[in-house]
Amino acid sequence: MKLVCPNCEKLELVEPYTHKTTINVKNEPIQVELKLYRCLECGQLIQDPKNPQDELDIAYRIYRQRHHLLQPEEIIAIRKTYDLSQKDLSNLTGIGIATINRYENGSLQNEAHDTILSLLKNPEAVKELLDKNKDKFSEEKIASITKKIYELYKKDSLKNIELIFERYNDKELTGNRPFSLKRLISLISLIANKLKEKNIELTKTKLNKLLFYIDFLSFKQNNCSITGAVYAHLPYGPCLESFDTVISSLVEENILGVKEVIYQDKSYEVLEPLKEPQTDIFNPDELSLIESTIEKLSFLSAKELSEISHKEKAYTATKNGELIEYSFAKYLQGVEDV
Ligand SMILES: [Zn+2]
Known part of the structure; x- marks a missing residue:
């Protein structure tokens, strides 16, 4: 094909040419590949008029993706x-x-x-x-x-949960699994039912910690999370992204019930299962991991669980508000300690 070469100042034959360059964004070198054309006469690099490329724009996109920033x-x-x-x-x-x-x-x-x-x-x-x-x-x-x-x-309160999590398509944040609403609901429902069998109160904090440990332990063992959900560093520990929204949606859909319990003049909320869990969505290995984690952690108080989760590298190495990458799972120690 031919394009106007700014150097030769006339139409010249050109060939596709991938131009590789490094751009520093905030002192971080970013490799950028630009799809350009090259003048066969003089070697001048020419933009594709139909698809002009801005190297800084491309570098910024890569940088944002790397740092989990919004595009x-x-x-x-x-x-x-x-x-x-x-x-x-x-x-x-x-x-x-x-x-x-x-x-x-x-x-x-x-x-x-x-x-x-x-x-x-x-x-x-x-x-x-x-x-x-x-x-x-x-x-x-x-x-x-x-x-x-x-x-x-x-x-659609359940659709709302999907919208929250579907925005994350970074495997490091979802633990190599696309978010599955069915799996998250089934897991929460399974936890609620198991704790009810054991006569243990399921507080929101406890549920949050169990979800974190189950997803991260699954990643540690099988390189894949159970639900594909995203977790963040919050002041009170690692936390399921938009946890409160998730719980209120499940309450609204009659999957969970909330009961107010008064103990020593203080009231707190306990979650109760309203539906049987759908366990056939998990494979036997996953089910056994889920059950053994519940077995090991559910007897701890919410306070003890919080303390354990605060010591995890997934927590100590991340900042407030930051999303937690599943790669931290390899340092998990909470469950072995129990
Ligand atoms: Zn030229």
């Missing part, structure tokens, strides 16, 4: 989920409107901003921010955003 189109998608303008998003998050505009157009976001923007995937976080920043919005706007949040909650 520009994901930021736009999150904003549009709630029908927010860039100005609304700025009012909600405190990030300047010009900055949001730059991020949506491909500038590299800083990590603090990325954390805030990622939080907005969860309608609960949007609701909290809206409550805090009510004075910055008109009443109509508050009503319309609230309606969107409500729709997201109600539309």
Whole structure:
């Protein structure tokens, strides 16, 4: 084929040419491959007019993927989920409107901003921010955003869980398994039923820790998680991403019940199974891992479980709010210690 060569200043025969280069993004070298053409006459590299490539843009995309940052189109998608303008998003998050505009157009976001923007995937976080920043919005706007949040909650509460987890397609975060809602529900239901058999109260903290250990132990042993769910470092330990949303959805769908228990003048919530678990979704090896982990950990108090999970490298080596890569599973010690 022929393209206009800027060097020869006329149409010349060109050949496809992969140009490899290294771009430093925040002091990190990123290898970039550009699909270009080369002038057969003078060797000049020429952009494909139909598919011009920006090396910085490509480098940023690779960098974001490596560091689990949102891509520009994901930021736009999150904003549009709630029908927010860039100005609304700025009012909600405190990030300047010009900055949001730059991020949506491909500038590299800083990590603090990325954390805030990622939080907005969860309608609960949007609701909290809206409550805090009510004075910055008109009443109509508050009503319309609230309606969107409500729709997201109600539309299909189980679909909501899928939406949360399907956004993560990074194998390091899902433990080499695409997220499976069926498996997560079956696992939670199995845990709830097993603990009921044993007459052990299932608090939310306990459920959270059991899920973390089961998924990570499965990855440690079989290089694959059980549910494909994502876990984050929260102040009270490793935690299933959007745990509260998951639990309230399961309560709404009558898969779990919540019972209030009063002990020494303090009340706390206990989860109860309302359905039989669907165990045929797990293979025998998985089932035995799940059952033995429950066996080993369910007798510990929520406090003891928290203490153990706080010592895991998956927790000590990650920062608050950060998602936890499954590769930390090889350092798990909690279960062997028990
Ligand atoms: Zn040329």
